[in-house]
Amino acid sequence: MDARLRGHDGSTANLSVWHRHPREGGDLDPHAHGGEMDDTERKPMFTITKQFAFSASHQLSGLEDDHPCARLHGHNYIVEVELKGASLDARGFVRDYRELGPLKRLIDDEFDHRHLNDVLGHDHPTAEQLALFFYDWAHDRWPEVSAVRVSETPKAWAEYRP
Structure with missing residues (x-):
């Protein structure tokens, strides 16, 4: 039709x-x-996102001495997890947001008000590295996870999307 x-x-x-x-x-x-499909058409896909917040410090090594990120400093981070699915479950969800509670607990217990160099165990705890870490952790638990974005400031985001 x-x-x-x-x-x-x-x-x-x-x-x-x-x-x-x-x-x-x-x-x-x-x-x-009988419909025609061109390169701009795609199969239907549902996308949901959930945001989590935490505050933490870090210090990036290997930067010039006058670079502000070379000094010990902190951010109010936003982590945004994106999940995709071609279909919905019997309840009408890609995944129930409440099922993402373990990620909130991880962030609250292990990241909030911590020093990220210690948490991640290296001297390059960038937003990019955090996005990769949270993607791997979340995707291992929920295969619908398609991307993770991490913000250090309201105007700057890093995203990991395989």
Whole structure:
């Protein structure tokens, strides 16, 4: 079945739709119903994110003496975990946010108000390294994890996405 989407300028675009919802055995491939798929179309994907916060200090080695990150300093970090799924579970979730509680406990118990050089065991506890650490930890527990972003300031983010 095809549907048409009308743009604000009066133009139309074909949309391929399913005969049945994919969780009920519907086909995700629009070609199966005579639709055309180009390189810009993708299979449906649900994305959810959850943010966690902590405060911690760090000191980065190997930088110039006058670099501000070479000094002992701290940040109010935001960790954002992204999960993706092509379908929803019986409750309508990619994953229930409450199931991410172990990550909150890890952050609260092991990272909040700690020195990250000690926590991670090296002298390069950058936002990039934190994003990789949290991605690996979370993905080992929840395979839907697709990316982790870490912010040290409201205007700067590092992301790990395999």
